[in-house]
Amino acid sequence: MVTNDSRISHQGRLRLTLAAMLGFFFFLAAVLWSVQMRDASEYESHLNRQSVRRVRLPAPRGRILDRYGRCLADNRPGYGIAIYVEELRQPGRISRTVDHVGLVVDRLAESLNLEREITEEDIREHVVRNRPLPLLAWRDIGEDTLARLAESSVTFPGAQERIPGVDVTVESIRVYPEGRLAAHVLGHVGRADPDLHAEDVYHYYIPAVEGRDGVERVRNEALQGQPGGYLVRVDASGFKHMEMGRRDPLPGEDVALALDARIQRAAESVLEGVTGAVVVLDPRNGDVLAMASRPTFDPNAFSMGIARQDWNLLIKDKSRPLVNRAASGIYPPGSIFKMVVAIAALENRRSSPDMVFDCSGVYHVGDHPFLCWRKSGHGWINLRKALEQSCNVYFYQLGLMCGYERIYRMADAMGIGRRTGLDLPGESVGLLPNDAWKRRIVRDAWRPGDTCNVSIGQGALAVTPLQMAVMTAAIANGGRVYRPRSVLGSDLDPAHIIETQGGLGVRPGEALADLRWSAETLTAVQGGMLDVIHAPNGTGQRARVEGVRMAGKTGTAQYKRDGDDLRHAWMAAYAPFENPRIAAVLVVENSPGGGGLIAAPRMRTLMAVALGMEDDQAGKTVL
Amino acid sequence: MNGLIKHLKLLAKMNWPLTLATAALTTLGVLFIYSACYVSEDRPVRMLYVQQIRWALAGLGAFLVLAVFDYRRWLRHAVWLYGLALFLLVFVLFFGVEIYGAKRWIRIFGDAGIQPAEFAKIAVVSFLAFWLGRPGEDTGGWKAVLTTLGLVAAPMALVFKQPDMGTALIFLPVAFVMMFVAGVRWRILATIVGVGILATGLLLGALFLPERLGPAQAPVENTLRLAGVRDYHRERIVGFIHADKDPMGAGWNKIQSRIAIGSGGTWGKGYLNGTQNLLGYLPRTVAPTDFIFSVIAEETGFAGSVATLFLFATVVAAGLWTALAADDKQGQLLCSGLVALLFCHVSVNVAMTVGLIPITGLPLPFLSYGGSFMVATLAAMGMIQSVRIRSRKDNVFEVV
8 A cells, every 4th residue: 555645655665674673683592593503512612722721530549459458658648627618719809819819718727726737828829829729728638637537527716607618638649558668669659740741631630649669650650540620611700610521540450479578578687787788589480579678768758748957857868768778789799699699700711610719817928918818728628618718719720720701791791890780770780791881981901900809809890789689580490681670560350369378379481581590610610609607607697597598609809989888788699499489688787797697697587587487577467 | 341352453463573583582581680690699699581581671671652642653752762862861960870981871760770871862853853854854864874874973072971882873774774764876876985995994094003013103193083983992992802811811701602592502501501501601791681582592503593583583674674664754764774773783782792793782682781881772672563553455465
């Protein structure tokens, strides 16, 4: 209907206006379609990027067990008081929230009778750097505090309502139930720094520990398990809004050691009160049945993160308690090296077991006198007797007759002067000197006097107790040099370990060399070592264990420090003589007496326990 | 008693789709203002929706009174209304309450206040409808155009002075629509559009070219200052164009609003579950006001935002149908002017929240929190209904 009324404007223009307006709405709807339908996922992910944070949850560490499944490292729950900062938020500047949290901490300290553990600065730091995470105000609180927190509702003075945002948390804390036992083998943990190069990058890291030494370090990967995590949605100010998703961590695997806690305990007990080291190997496969070093430390001290002053005390201690002397300590071996000289001479046919030398108490090379420990001399003796009596003059002459190059090659083949390949960190190389070394360091040629010195385990020669143990095991098993092994494996069924009568049994070891010594050599050397213990005047007779045939060798290594003449007392031994399953080396630093006097009785105690002849000193049954 | 029945009979004649869409939108506004504020730490902000209900009730009163009141009598006195509006706009410049650097409010008592600019919009539309719709007035030529522009220039300048660029600029398209409906010749309208585009181009050029060409030149700066362009205008425009370069600064609202809308997806995250709003990425200060559409779009998705647009389209269509059916040119112009006003607010606000145009600070009718605007918008709907009620053409579809 068209009207010509002049008062009425153009109907068509109105319709056009309507069409234009609806058209524009249609255009807006199309824009909304593109934003909300077509690109929705893009905006969704943008939203998540800006508001979702990944938090890493450490897994409980696996345990460390001895070869019979006895637990040497475990976890315990540590209760803490956590403050959920987002529930204590104050409007306005962030410092108001920090102050308020400070008040809550004060109030908690007052109500629960606790010392404040965190400072205002800690709170500020937490709010700035870890805003969506709970703030741990106290860690590892006692049960009584826990009970008090549960019973009483902590309020502000005069207020009725419980203070919000305060809760109990549990964390897993590393614990070593046997205290210092095998501390150097187990190692310790320390606070783990976020691995920023890892594939999974998290926004926040719940404090975790990682192995810093020993098995804890070398088996860290298996022990630490798979970390889990959770997602937190944070608001525009970065406070936690809600937890979104969670992946539980996979606990770490248990790691079984070759160690026998019973023998380990005996090894530690024989070092009580002295500085030194013990290594006990299974000569059949190189399993480290015990490894002890004194002085030692308590690995539990590291579990919560060690205090700086305690750490300084440990690393500045002159006796260096953190060093595993069994694998890292280097000493002149003294007379226990004489077997190497004997084997080198016999195997190279430069001498025979029946070869006799005269000992008058002194042997001259040129003008220089080389002394025997027995001033009156041993007279004409053969190899076996020379070993039994540890005659120096015999070995000067045997060494010179053999020639140093052959001694060097034999020692080298037996692993002296190189790392044994132990599966623990920090092993020392020691020093097996030769002409090249001497020319480089001393700028002088190798002389017969040097050969004499090394032939009795002195001079520049330096070894670790572990190297001597590997050597002893090789003599016991007829020439197989095993790589010592402290870890048998992870992911072994502990029930299986315990049930099997022989623990993890005798698993094949890794032989680094099989020197295939002749029966003649072995008879002479092993016989000499048998006599050391069982002959009426054997130097190691104090190591004798009733009812067991045992072979051994004592040593007294002399060295000078600050002008004082000091000595280390050594004893190497294996047993049973016919079918050896224990090879042990013991060294006592700065000993008041020689190997026969100081080391042998300790070896006796150790061997008695290791062979199951008597229980360890404390008399307690372990299993 | 008789009067009441008479009035009710009159009301029964009103355009019901318009009323229902208005009621639906106002209800949605209250619901989503609650959603936008319920997590706030401030109690007054949490209770904003109650306040909005009060304003809606006040607006309902204005709606009913103006619907019943004959618009022709109203328009006859529009000149006084126009004068009052100008007076209030001057008054607010001197005695207004300053909020965020702008004087837009006149305090009446306590914290309650009014925004003269909101009433000025209606007053200007009313007076233009009266003036352009006078019987016998020639509205095809330059005279009508210049008169219109003159009548609009004064309130525009005063609003600009507050400063409130968004509200000031809204007068231009509204006046344009009214001139168009009044019958201004196409060639003149095209000239106006051409001049407008040229002026916008020059302004933008002056804003950005100096940056590109080298050190800003004093004459250009002076010209801009004379043109009333302030630093924060510049910032807003720059913020819009370079939002991605400065996401924490000027571009924040734009980016966050777009993320809110986009992440709403098809069906939204559910009422009270808008993440962007809950987490405060969409700033709480603007969520219930200028960015209420973001909240709706995030929580109800594409379905909800298009449904909302549909309700607005219903209002626009019903309003213009009423214009088509109006008895006189003044009623037609009044309806189309008020619809244009509403349409401009909706378009600019929605376009702003989806990031098509710079942040202007124009509220969304019926939905955004705001007292004066709520009352003014519902009053405008009442005036449209008044035109409908007085129309002798009962069936709208007769004229279509």
